[in-house]
Amino acid sequence: MSQVESIDVERLRWFVAVAEELHFARAAKALGIARQRLSRTVIDLEDELGTKLFVPGAQPTQLTDEGRELLTSAREVIARAEAEATRPEPGEDRPVLRVGFVPGVTVSKWERIWGERFSYVQLETIPLAAADQLTALRDRRVDMCFVRLPIDREGLSAIPLYREVPVVVVPKDHPISLFSEVGAAELADERMQDASDIDAAAVTFEMVAAGVGLAVVPHSIARLHARRDLVYRTVTDHPDTEIALAWPASETTELVEEFIGVVRGRSERSSRAQRADQSAKPTTAKKPAPQRKPTGGKGASAARGARSSGAKSKRRGR
Numbered sequence: 001m002s003q004v005e006s007i008d009v010e011r012l013r014w015f016v017a018v019a020e021e022l023h024f025a026r027a028a029k030a031l032g033i034a035r036q037r038l039s040r041t042v043i044d045l046e047d048e049l050g051t052k053l054f055v056p057g058a059q060p061t062q063l064t065d066e067g068r069e070l071l072t073s074a075r076e077v078i079a080r081a082e083a084e085a086t087r088p089e090p091g092e093d094r095p096v097l098r099v100g101f102v103p104g105v106t107v108s109k110w111e112r113i114w115g116e117r118f119s120y121v122q123l124e125t126i127p128l129a130a131a132d133q134l135t136a137l138r139d140r141r142v143d144m145c146f147v148r149l150p151i152d153r154e155g156l157s158a159i160p161l162y163r164e165v166p167v168v169v170v171p172k173d174h175p176i177s178l179f180s181e182v183g184a185a186e187l188a189d190e191r192m193q194d195a196s197d198i199d200a201a202a203v204t205f206e207m208v209a210a211g212v213g214l215a216v217v218p219h220s221i222a223r224l225h226a227r228r229d230l231v232y233r234t235v236t237d238h239p240d241t242e243i244a245l246a247w248p249a250s251e252t253t254e255l256v257e258e259f260i261g262v263v264r265g266r267s268e269r270s271s272r273a274q275r276a277d278q279s280a281k282p283t284t285a286k287k288p289a290p291q292r293k294p295t296g297g298k299g300a301s302a303a304r305g306a307r308s309s310g311a312k313s314k315r316r317g318r
Contacts, residue, residue, distance in 0.1 A: 003049055004073040009081045012074040013108075014041050015053070019071045020106045022061040022223045030109040055228065062226045095121045097255045100128040100136050100145035103198055104164070104220030105243060107146070113262050121255060130198040137246060144247040144256060148198070148218075151246065158246040159260065164218040165240050167232040169208050174231075176214075181234040190214050201225050 004012070017027040018038065028035040046053050053067035063071065101107050107125050114123045128136050133147045137156060149160065168187060170176045176186060195204050195215035204215050205225050218241045222232040245263055247256055 004070060004077055007045070007048070007074075007077075009078060011041055011045060012078055013112075014038055015045060016071060016074050016078065017108055018042060018054075018061070019063055019067060019074075020108060022063070022226065024061065031112075060223070062228065064228075095255065096124055097121055097144070097259060098124045098126060098142045099259065100126045100133065100142035102128055102130045102133050102146060102148055103201070104148075104218055104224055105146040106220075110259075110262055114259065117262070117268055118258060123259075133246075137248060140248070140251075143251065143253075144245060144259060147244055147246045149242040149244050151244075153246075155249055156246050157249045157252065158244045159264075160242055160244045161263065163240045163242050164220055166216050166235045166238040167219050167222045168235050169205060169215045169217060169222055169230055169232045171209060171211065172229055172231050174214075176233055177231045179233055181236050183236045184238065187214070187216075187235070192216070205230060 014027075014031060014033075017031050018024055021027040021030065024039055024042075025035050028038045031038065042053065049066075049070070051066045052064050053070060055062040055064055099107070111123060111125060114121075126136075126142055128142070128145065130148055133145055134151050136142045137145050137147075146161075147158070149158075151158070168176065168182060176182055176190075179186070191213040193204055193207060193213040193215045195201070195217050197204075198217070198221055201217060201221050202225050204217070205227060207213065208215050209227065209229050216235055216238055217232075219232075219234075226232075245260065
């Protein structure tokens with residue numbers, strides 16, 4: 001889209017958030033804005049471009065062909081803008097944290113939070129094929145990586161983050177499309193494809209559309225490759241998949257620890273950097289003022305008189 005260069009980068013970020021989540025409420029929450037404001041921005045963007053970016057009334061939310069085209073262009077524009085913003089001044093050497101992610105993982109929320117809290121550190125996010133996730137870590141091409149389990153964990157640390165429900169992808173006119181979820185019994189008589197190669201999901205979906213056979217994939221992969229002629233339904237009794245954040249155990253640096261905190265939802269107040277900054281500040285505790293004892297004069301006489309009166313009162317009370 002030739003007009004994309006004239007669109008404000010912030011509005012492009014908001015569109016990308018919806019396009020990646022395919023859910024307005026979740027995207028608005030990740031961006032920290034009202035859902036109505038996000039919807040209004042997308043509608044204005046569609047009016048400005050003169051085309052629909054999302055399929056009207058589609059449940060779940062789906063991109064149109066024009067929407068997918070804008071998503072590709074928007075990512076390029078945003079990447080250039082971020083590269084320009086993070087370009088170091090002459091003589092400045094900024095630290096870099098390289099984080100890989102496999103298909104289906106959305107990193108925009110964590111990128112945004114990192115940029116707000118650690119603007120002095122460049123966060124470089126690197127898309128990786130699922131088949132390349134372990135090699136990228138072993139070869140130190142990335143410092144950390146969002147991976148699909150299971151992986152060979154030798155020499156690695158890994159934190160499981162969330163699980164993904166499996167869905168079956170079917171043509172939109174298939175009988176299964178009438179259900180919200182299905183079980184193994186409903187799929188027993190269907191011709192199924194081997195969809196274990198996540199990196200080849202686009203080809204697999206093409207085969208589903210051609211009637212070659214159905215495919216069971218993680219939910220995020222179905223969203224990533226959503227098409228008008230296909231729908232996906234939850235499979236209730238099929239093994240789910242798990243996403244984890246992994247890194248070489250010997251390279252657990254301060255930056256790695258900080259990124260773990262961002263991903264786990266640690267607040268800015270409780271971040272390691274904040275605690276370190278606070279602990280570095282000198283503290284001066286005020287010593288309690290010493291209690292002065294009466295040493296004579298009117299004050300001492302008054303004090304003795306008060307004690308004497310109190311004692312007499314107690315005796316009269318008995």
